[in-house]
Amino acid sequence: MPENITADVLIDTADLNLFYGKRHTLHGITFAMSRNTVTALIGPSGCGKSTYLRCLNRMNDFIPSVSITGHIEINGENILAPETDVIALRRKVGMVFQKPNPFPMSIYENVAYGPRLNGINKHGDLDEIVENSLKGAAIWDEVKDKLDSSGTGLSGGQQQRLCIARAIATQPSVLLMDEPTSALDPMATARVEELIRELKDKYTVVIVTHNMQQAARVSDNTAFFLLGELIEYNKTSRMFTAPTDHRTIDYISGRFG
Amino acid sequence: MTRTVTRKISDRVMTLIFCSSGLFLTAVLILIGAFLWCEGSPALSLDFLTDAPKDGMTAGGIYTPLMGTIQLLFVAMFFTLPIGIITGLYFAEYSKDNFLTKVLRVSVRSLAGVPSVIFGLFGLSMFVIFMHFGSCLLSAGLTLACLSLPLIVTVSEQAFLAVPQDYRDASYALGATKCQTIFKVVLPSAASTIITGTILAIGRVAGETAPIMFTGAAYYAPEVARSLFSQVMALPYHIYVLATSSTDLEATRPIQYGAILVLIFLVLGTSAIGVIARLKLAAREGK
């Protein structure tokens, strides 16, 4: 781990290997992400960054042929251990998907979905959580008068911010974002990027992006993946001005990707 | 004649043939529809629907058979909907690629092709005789339930499969269990499609005659069935009886045609609601 990345490690990955059946997809991933930082995972398509991301909230469990070795500790707990409470894990590690996917319910119910699962049903409590989450996702002012209208009636950018609000409603410590702006127009993208910069005050964000300029704009640290290997991991400023590995140089300068 | 001209002529001729098939269908429908309406509309009135058959069915209305059909539909749907929807859920959300699932699929699919009269035989031997229910509303309703099970299963499975995987992903990522995801996200999303499919199934079952002929339908019942174990009159069976064994053809003629019209309205009306609802749903989703 580079010395310039300070301690207070929240997510510690050690020698993570992932297999789709016989195909060795992730090779010995080892690195650590600190609390309240934004880490960007970059690399060409198919390099394993989304697959890695989905390890962090055990969403790869849904693929039957997957097997994993290694260690991922979040807040000191190994989340790959067989006795891990995966349901609880997913409340603490939230996810925002590439294509905005609000439920076909009202805006209020979308955000309240997670808290309701946790047993919070009293209207007063839910109101507060919904409002805070929508504010935290910088969309409260736009929807506060139409909380009962359908979530799917919003614009693409608004839907994605609604999904962010929904994810932070369970008060996670980590927020995973899988190419969150690739389906949005430039203006909506800019708003979400601004939001990500604000979110790191409260959450630790890991964002997969194929857009290097975005990584440079929003992240503190960047990890470059290639063919399932972690090639380089550094502070973002260092990564884009003085990368050490020649493959990183090639990717960043656009020689492939 | 050059080849191109021949080709153009063939094209015109075939187009004509195809168009005439459409015209033919429309013409036949209009003719038959008009004929039925002419013969049957004199009998149609509110009394027709609310009076029971009288005088050996040469007078009166079709109240008893109409009620009987509605009762049969209730009983049939009561049994088939829960089982069918749950089976559809199994296929869509839970099934693995094992032997048992394959057998289940083959069973459901085969049942869909079984002739309705065979269901009648089954209903007779199993419900009427073996389970000692006798020839009654319950037996006939159960027989109809068996008949419509494959349809409900197929409709439900398709409805569940149509729910986008995105919704499930989002739900799981928020820490929901599979049980919670199904009840809170998948079922509500699929509900309208299932309801539409149910309406269509009701339309189909309402007109079935063979399965109820020896499991519960009666030639004549003095009143609407009061218990599950009474016999029922049913509209399609009533029409059959009137057409084939009525004593006074002239007197029953308008009643027969009136009953046919009522049955057509009932069945086609229900089916039309289902088809139009489905089209509206598809238009809304597909945008």
Add this chain to the structure above:
Amino acid sequence: MKLNKIGHLKGSFESNGDNVMQHTVFAVSLTGILLMVFLLLFLFANGLPVLKDMSIKRIIFGVDWYPMEEPPALGMLPLIVATLAVTLMSSIIALPVAIALAVFTSEVAPKKTREFFKVLLELLGFVPSIVLGFIGMMLLAPYMQDVFGVASGLNLLTSSIILGFLIIPTVASLSEEALSSVSHELREASFALGATRWETIRKVVVPFALPGISAAVLLGVMRALGETMVVLMVSGGAAIVPHSLTDPVRPLTSTIAAEMGETPVGSVHYHALFFAGLILLIMTLAINLISYWIERRRVN
């Protein structure tokens, strides 16, 4: 940092609720299999006893069906032949019309007309068979009687026509779906090469839609095979092997429907009718298997 070999991760369905639900859903779904099993069981249990009184050869090949005599004559050949004849005749009448309608709706009709016909065809598929049987008996049969100068219009030909009308909407509607699903790009490629519409239909669209059309056709045939009310009311009810189109016939389905009401439970006649049901079921399952096999071949 220890290495922790997880191996194959099981699904994350850890809660008790999920387990209970999974098992309940599975248990309820078994009803489908149970139903099929019981159906076969009861048919066999009630049908096979007839073999005690008569050999299977005499049943299937015997030409005398007088089940109410003493001793009963249980030759089902006329019934079987009638079923096959009616199915064949109605298919010959219905299939060309149905496919023509499908082509018309999918390829020829302008947009509004196409929408209309699609809904119309689908709705017509819901018309109960009793209605068609009624129309056949009241309308067509007397007409046929005049046209052909026969003693009764209730015969093989009339019932085949009505049965044909019964299956036209279903076959047309499903075939239309198959034709519509052929991608637009394929048609455009054909037109761009200078083909006429009929040529495009014949050479491109129909061949591509053939699996769907075959499925639709088989479905129609299966429906004709298993149809009861139409043949009960229109086919004439004489248990003879037909020699001409205007002979009255009595297919298996109408035999069962007509006679079951009068038959004492447990008698030889009773068992014979169940046996007839078995034969019918086997014929239906055979067609089902063929269509399943065709579908499997197409996927591969």
